[in-house]
Amino acid sequence: MVHVMIHLRFLSGPDVDRLAITNAEVIAAVEAVVEAHGRGLTVFEPRVHLVPDNGGAGHFNVLRGHVSPLNLSGIKVVGDFVPNYQRGLPSELGLLTAYDPSTGVPLAIMDATWITEVRTGAMTAVGAKHLARSDARILGHVGARGTAFSNVTMLDTLFPLEEIRVTSRRPESREAFAARLREVTSTPVRAVATADEAFDQADILVEASRLDEPTPLLRTASVRPGAFVVPYGTVSAVELDLLDVMDKVVVDDWRESRSGRFGALRAHVDTGRLSEQTLHAQIGEIVSGAKPGREHPDERILFWHRGLSILDVALAHLILTRAEAADAGTMLRYR
Known part of the structure; x- marks a missing residue:
């Protein structure tokens, strides 16, 4: 058996910020994936919730999606912890893993907090546009x-x-x-x-x-x-x-x-x-x-x-494409 070395790209919050992706780029990416959804070119499962025994402090949302035109699959876990402001933390902290849908090879791990913030605003904007x-x-x-x-x-x-x-x-x-x-x-x-x-x-x-x-x-x-x-x-x-x-x-x-x-x-x-x-x-x-x-x-x-998880995947694709071109982030050995 031939063993192929696999690396994946880790993108921190500051790494994502430095890519300086604009609102117009985000809206365009979201509108494109919404259109793909309308044409039946996406695959995803409804989100599921993990509610820990934490006295009602918050819960996790798990979103899973695939976008055929982008040839990318992804899974995002995002917390919804409203009291976090008392600790100086965002109420929503997200982590996304991106995968090659033809091999299952993991391509990236990225801070998805920014994705969560802007993709929701972009969906509001796309809805308003129409x-x-x-x-x-x-x-x-x-x-x-x-x-x-x-x-x-x-x-x-x-x-x-x-x-x-x-x-x-x-x-x-x-x-x-x-x-x-x-x-x-x-x-x-x-x-x-x-x-x-x-x-x-x-x-x-x-x-x-x-x-x-x-x-x-x-x-x-x-x-x-x-x-x-x-x-x-x-x-x-x-x-x-x-x-x-x-x-x-x-x-x-x-x-x-x-x-x-x-x-x-x-x-x-x-x-x-x-x-x-x-x-x-x-x-x-x-x-x-x-x-x-x-x-x-x-x-x-x-x-x-x-x-929708497909919005996360669309923006993960935008980030990953930009990061690869700029050689941003940190390459980690997976196996």
Whole structure:
């Protein structure tokens, strides 16, 4: 038997940061893989959760996916530990392993914390590109940690926003978030005390809260004609009648929407309010042209994305390709 020496590339958080991948590159990679999903060129399993006996401090999400056009498979493990800010740690820390799908050879191990942050924001942006009004002026955003920065900054690049309103549970958190946003955008940013203030008359409503138990923050009455709504907190922050006012409900993947214990519309799926019959489309069907997106200015459209593993794989491919060209990271002997 011939023994082939195998090395893999380790990419730390700083290694990934130094690659200086732009928001536009991230959005393009995510939109391309969403289109591939719509054309049936991806393979993945719904995420699974590992909930340790840790007194409710947090849990792990395990995501597995393959993208045929990129010839790459990957597995990401990401923690969701909300109290981490008390220790000076991110609430979400991720690690991704990438594999050659034709041999099973591991190609890379990388810090996937940045991937988790930006791919969620990019999915919000891709959804908005196809489902929000092109003349959206006011963005209301609830939540200030994790993916919030990418949500807001990516949406800001796509729309002629005149005001960005942000809020979160802790005053110091929302003020710091607003200050961080003001450093990178000329769009006026206002930190407000409540979700109702953030969402009042907003054209784009994003609910990315980190709740301990279900609490209605995104109220049905806040959704005006023409609004684009994105609720994706792990624990539901919407009212049960929210879907009653929606003209279209779009998800990233229906099978993923039905899986797991968590998600903003978990109760809507469990009670039959959201089903395969009431669903308008998966976002891949819209991006690939199989189904229409926004058709009228006054449509109220909701987009629920739970986070697909294929997005992680697409961005891992972008990182790995860039790292190979720059000879970035550390080569480790595997066997």
